[in-house]
Amino acid sequence: MAEECNDFSIMANKPLPLSQEILAQFNLSLATGSCVPGPPRRRLGSISTHRSSKEQPKDQPLHRPMLLRAMTGPSSDSSFLSPNMSNSHISFSKRFSFAGWHQGGRVSFSGLYLPEPVQEIYKENTYRTGPEEGSRFSASRTQQITQATLDRYLEAVCYSPDSCSQLCQMLSDLVLSKLKDVNPPRYKLVCQVVVGQSGKQGVRVASRSLLNVDTDSYTSAVFQNQSLFAVAIVHGVYFE
């Protein structure tokens, strides 16, 4: 570790306020006899720095000091930090001797990463009670998309008991994914696909819903060939 923690003079001239607190706190804990491994102790009072041939970019102020405690190995490759860095600092290829010195990172006493504080999202009222003009659920467009999807994917398919259950589910997901692209905001979708073998039996599919007529709608599409039939029902429901 000796070769890693050097050149403290770079930073020692300008100690960050926080570092003093942490150092003081840590030294206090030292004094009270907390178990700290011996060798790193002498470095504990140091401010972290880096060893690099490149200059540190000016737009990266050092946030936190690193307190070394038995750092195991040099992070000799800069890729160590790249996942933790923002895209704007991808070129910042420094070699750090300890973990955690990255843009905006927080480090505990032991040098381990602290989880980033959870950013609280404050939701505000939009005061919107209905869908916007022009962004309602379009039954005709949905019907076209659904019908086209059914036609395209079932054109040459033969009914087989083994594969048709997966086919059915796959179709349902497919229709849903296509509709999600054109789905207006604040609309939920329910898509149901029924695939059956074409035989001599009669079958009836019926659907009824308790919805808001102004904002909600549904469409259905039917496909039939020699061996199978398929019915797709899609409901679009507005939510606030």
Place this chain on the structure above:
Amino acid sequence: MDDSHSVEETAFVVDEVSSIVKESIEGAIGANFYQQNRVNVWTSNVVEQCLSQLSKLGKPFKYIVTCIIMQKNGAGLQSASSCFWDNTTDGREHHYSTSTETVWLGDHCLSNLGVKPVHSVSQ
């Protein structure tokens, strides 16, 4: 609408819905044989009964009910549904029953859209 509903009030209760669906089917169709001229009436009855019972629950939900009745003839039938909704508040339930003629009852979905859940019962 008021957003301060408790979780219990706006949760999708599977058992209640399941029993409603089952009763509607048995009440409307019972153990009848498949008759083409009566299928329309049966599906309407099943769906209407389901929906009226569900709306009587008084929950802030929207409902979608689908009913599939198929004659038992050896042919196969598959049904699948995908939903783009909020998993925490919305849900589905299905009921399937057969008689000597297949009365196939499928899925029942319930979604809570904000404070107005959508519930779809497809049979």
